[in-house]
Amino acid sequence: MSEARLIELWRGGLLESSHRGHVVIADSNGIVEAWGDPGAVIFPRSSCKMIQALPLVESGAADAAGLTSEHLALACASHNGAEMHTKRVENWLEGLGLSESDLRCGSHMPNDPEARKGLVCSGTSPCQLHNNCSGKHAGFLTLNQKLRGGPEYVELDHPVQMAVREAFEETTGERVAGWGVDGCSAPNFACSVEGLARAMAGFAKPANDSRGAAQRRLVEAMIAHPELVAGEGRACTELMRALGGKAALKTGAEAVFVGIVPERGLGIALKIVDGGTRGAEAAITALMLHLGLLSENDPAARKYLTAPQTNWRGRITGELRRAKGFPQ
Amino acid sequence: MSEARLIELWRGGLLESSHRGHVVIADSNGIVEAWGDPGAVIFPRSSCKMIQALPLVESGAADAAGLTSEHLALACASHNGAEMHTKRVENWLEGLGLSESDLRCGSHMPNDPEARKGLVCSGTSPCQLHNNCSGKHAGFLTLNQKLRGGPEYVELDHPVQMAVREAFEETTGERVAGWGVDGCSAPNFACSVEGLARAMAGFAKPANDSRGAAQRRLVEAMIAHPELVAGEGRACTELMRALGGKAALKTGAEAVFVGIVPERGLGIALKIVDGGTRGAEAAITALMLHLGLLSENDPAARKYLTAPQTNWRGRITGELRRAKGFPQ
Numbered sequence: 150m151s152e153a154r155l156i157e158l159w160r161g162g163l164l165e166s167s168h169r170g171h172v173v174i175a176d177s178n179g180i181v182e183a184w185g186d187p188g189a190v191i192f193p194r195s196s197c198k199m200i201q202a203l204p205l206v207e208s209g210a211a212d213a214a215g216l217t218s219e220h221l222a223l224a225c226a227s228h229n230g231a232e233m234h235t236k237r238v239e240n241w242l243e244g245l246g247l248s249e250s251d252l253r254c255g256s257h258m259p260n261d262p263e264a265r266k267g268l269v270c271s272g273t274s275p276c277q278l279h280n281n282c283s284g285k286h287a288g289f290l291t292l293n294q295k296l297r298g299g300p301e302y303v304e305l306d307h308p309v310q311m312a313v314r315e316a317f318e319e320t321t322g323e324r325v326a327g328w329g330v331d332g333c334s335a336p337n338f339a340c341s342v343e344g345l346a347r348a349m350a351g352f353a354k355p356a357n358d359s360r361g362a363a364q365r366r367l368v369e370a371m372i373a374h375p376e377l378v379a380g381e382g383r384a385c386t387e388l389m390r391a392l393g394g395k396a397a398l399k400t401g402a403e404a405v406f407v408g409i410v411p412e413r414g415l416g417i418a419l420k421i422v423d424g425g426t427r428g429a430e431a432a433i434t435a436l437m438l439h440l441g442l443l444s445e446n447d448p449a450a451r452k453y454l455t456a457p458q459t460n461w462r463g464r465i466t467g468e469l470r471r472a473k474g475f476p477q
Numbered sequence: 478m479s480e481a482r483l484i485e486l487w488r489g490g491l492l493e494s495s496h497r498g499h500v501v502i503a504d505s506n507g508i509v510e511a512w513g514d515p516g517a518v519i520f521p522r523s524s525c526k527m528i529q530a531l532p533l534v535e536s537g538a539a540d541a542a543g544l545t546s547e548h549l550a551l552a553c554a555s556h557n558g559a560e561m562h563t564k565r566v567e568n569w570l571e572g573l574g575l576s577e578s579d580l581r582c583g584s585h586m587p588n589d590p591e592a593r594k595g596l597v598c599s600g601t602s603p604c605q606l607h608n609n610c611s612g613k614h615a616g617f618l619t620l621n622q623k624l625r626g627g628p629e630y631v632e633l634d635h636p637v638q639m640a641v642r643e644a645f646e647e648t649t650g651e652r653v654a655g656w657g658v659d660g661c662s663a664p665n666f667a668c669s670v671e672g673l674a675r676a677m678a679g680f681a682k683p684a685n686d687s688r689g690a691a692q693r694r695l696v697e698a699m700i701a702h703p704e705l706v707a708g709e710g711r712a713c714t715e716l717m718r719a720l721g722g723k724a725a726l727k728t729g730a731e732a733v734f735v736g737i738v739p740e741r742g743l744g745i746a747l748k749i750v751d752g753g754t755r756g757a758e759a760a761i762t763a764l765m766l767h768l769g770l771l772s773e774n775d776p777a778a779r780k781y782l783t784a785p786q787t788n789w790r791g792r793i794t795g796e797l798r799r800a801k802g803f804p805q
Contacts, residue, residue: 158731158752161657163667165520166731166752169497192493255789270598280789329489330794339491403486403494423751424486424494461583461608466658 152422153185155475156431158458160467167472168428170404170421172436173346176414177354180343184475187343190326191420194337195227196401198285199367199409200320200348201335204312205288206363210295214245221370222377223284225399229380230259230279237377238283247290252277253303254286254333261380282333284377289335303334310336319360320348332402342418345407349416352397352409368409371397384430384453388437391449395442404429408436415440430454431469439476480750481513483803484759486786488795495800496756498732498749500764501674504742505682508671512803515671518654519748522665523555524729526613527695527737528648528676529663532640533616534691538623542573549698550705551612553727557708558587558607565705566611575618580605581631582614582661589708610661612705617663631663638664647688648676660730670746673735677744680725680737696737699725712758712781716765719777723770732757736764743768758782759797767804 152169159165171185180187193200202224205211211221220241228234242248259265259279268275277283289302289309298308305328314336318324321344331337340348352368355361371378375389378399385398392398397409403424408417417436421428434454437443445455457465480497487493499513508515521528530552533539539549548569556562570576587593587607596603605611617630617637626636633656642664646652649672659665668676680696683689699706703717706727713726720726725737731752736745745764749756762782765771773783785793 160520161655161665161667163518163520163655163657165657167750169751190491192488192491253790257789266597269594327489327491329491329493330788330792332788332794334788334790334792337489339489421751422495423497423749423753423756425751425753428751460658460660460662461585462581462662464658464662466660 151186153474154472155184155421156428156435157470157472158467159470165467168421168423168425168432170419170428170432171342172419172432173342173417174436175343175346175350175416177350180346181415183343185342188341189420190339190341191345191405192329192337192339192403193345193407194331194401194403194405195282196399196405196407196418197317197345197348198225198227198399199352199371199397200317201285201313202288202367203316203320203360203363204309205292206366207316207360208292208295208312210292213295214291216291218366218370218373219377220287221367222374224288225367225371226284226378227281227385227400228284228377229261229383230264230275230281231261231380232264234284234377234380235259235264235278238278238287241287242290245290245294249277251290251300252280252283252286253301254280254282254335256280260383280333282335285335286333303336305336314338320351321345322347342420345418346416349407349409349418350414351416353411353416354414368397368411371399384433387449387452388434388443391447392437392442396437398433400426400429406430406433408433410440410442413440435471435476479514481802482800483512483749484756484763485798485800486795487798493795496749496751496753496760498747498756498760499670500747500760501670501745502764503671503674503678503744505678508674509743511671513670516669517748518667518669519673519733520657520665520667520731521673521735522659522729522731522733523610524727524733524735524746525645525673525676526553526555526727527680527692527699527725528645529613529641530616530695531644531648531688531691532637533620534694535644535688536620536623536640538620541623542619544619546694546698546701547705548615549695550702552616553695553699554612554706555609555713555728556612556705557589557711558592558603558609559589559708560592562612562705562708563587563592563606566606566615569615570618573618573622577605579618579628580608580611580614581629582608582610582663584608588711608661610663613663614661633664642666648679649673650675670748673746674744677735677737677746678742679744681739681744682742696725696739699727712761715777715780716762716771719775720765720770724765726761728754728757734758734761736761738768738770741768763799763804
């Protein structure tokens with residue numbers, strides 16, 4: 150099957166741009182609905198952080214380190230590098246007897262306006278705590294204390310990444326189709342869109358075992374702390390707040406988005422093939438509307454899909470639309 | 478004909494994302510080469526600013542106001558809002574006996590890091606001079622003094638926009654397929670990709686008449702002042718510098734790019750359907766390589782297409798590739 154057109158940008162009554170992709174909604178029995186090619190192989194990127202955090206919880210490392218639901222939300226986060234994120238990660242590392250220099254995620258300017266302003270105006274360079282993946286890496290370091298691996302925990306053959314790979318293959322139900330180096334230098338394993346949706350369905354309806362318990366804790370942590378999973382002004386945070394606990398959502402670079410809907414036992418995975426954030430945010434919003442979890446007029450739904458597009462003077466220039474065949 | 482896959486992002490030996498679009502290379506006789514659908518209707522957005530500036534020069538308004546090639550480059554610019562841009566536009570307006578408040582483009586934060594830092598750290602709001610289109614609007618106001626129109630020069634039926642529409646239809650060789658409100662509130666007229674390439678071919682090989690003279694002056698101004706057409710770190714500026722005067726390039730919002738190659742009499746127009754800048758910049762770079770105007774190892778070619786993709790720690794994560802069938 151080929152890519153399906155999912156989201157369109159209209160201007161002056163004409164189609165200006167469009168986004169194609171693949172979408173799978175799955176439950177414990179398999180595919181419930183799909184658009185595009187469920188078998189398309191993708192890199193989940195940061196959308197699979199709850200899978201990458203599974204060994205941390207399942208192994209008992211999280212409890213041994215006394216991690217709270219805030220820590221678990223940060224382990225699943227692509228955060229804005231606001232003080233509420235960086236301070237918590239800094240204290241987390243300190244609690245492990247470690248520091249920022251033990252991270253291997255690299256540094257980049259935070260997306261949080263205040264944090265960015267503070268650095269820019271003081272001429273200060275960002276550190277690894279500001280990296281949107283620093284919580285995930287603090288989780289890797291926490292697991293590493295239990296596994297007693299070396300300091301280079303992002304190497305493919307490191308015990309931490311071998312544990313992550315095992316969890317990834319078991320939850321997606323697939324052998325990894327390959328791997329790549331992620332923006333934060335951790336290995337990112339490839340799977341099908343169906344496999345990623347299958348994994349999310351597992352998080353939505355966990356088994357009554359230690360893995361299920363770990364999955365439940367991670368989903369509850371994401372839902373309890375939407376502001377820690379991304380940050381103010383970000384889609385994951387604003388949409389999860391609007392969903393009022395009905396679903397956990399997580400984005401990934403290059404336009405991946407996943408959803409976990411416990412009350413329905415549904416898992417969602419989507420990839421916009423052009424890698425553009427606009428299309429992925431609009432598509433996950435469309436799916437929340439389709440499932441009746443969000444209303445067309447909710448401020449978050451309007452921001453990411455249903456409100457008119459406006460310009461610098463506030464004049465209406467066009468609108469985002471769901472392509473024909475993509476759920477209205 | 479349908480959209481052609483043009484640019485791909487590969488990671489770990491797997492295709493991660495891809496960009497589809499339409500490309501036409503034309504000369505005075507018509508299409509020379511094309512990918513995708515030459516008849517696809519698009520909004521040129523800012524890529525057609527040299528057409529929007531034609532009435533300014535052809536009418537004699539530019540000479541009457543004593544505009545230099547720097548002014549003409551700014552009239553064709555989507556600039557970064559650096560001091561070199563905003564000061565020139567401010568002085569230009571002052572020379573017309575007008576001010577920032579006469580602009581109708583709206584305000585947004587400048588892309589230039591220093592200008593942005595100055596505003597953010599002093600808690601100052603950006604003004605309309607910072608709008609990337611302020612030079613185009615200063616050109617509209619200059620033409621308006623000659624046409625004696627009202628102050629709302631961005632309205633569709635205003636003499637300035639009627640003159641722009643006439644120039645647009647004559648250079649593209651098409652009746653406009655529709656129009657939309659641009660980000661800067663000016664009308665943006667729709668045409669086919671072929672029509673836009675035809676217009677650029679006209680700028681590449683101007684006739685020996687007053688229009689041709691105006692087209693020649695605008696192309697020479699863009700080529701003479703690449704830093705005024707966009708700004709430091711921007712694709713139009715860096716690629717035009719790398720081309721050493723062989724071509725004028727201009728980008729437009731939603732992933733449009735045009736090229737004017739006087740020495741070959743060629744006009745280029747491309748639209749990446751997803752509206753993503755990455756794809757448009759890589760595609761225009763690929764075309765410059767294809768035409769032998771740029772080398773694979775030129776720093777600008779490397780930045781926008783041929784260099785490996787790296788992450789926050791400088792590790793190679795993948796590469797951009799030209800899709801099969803798109804010129805190597």
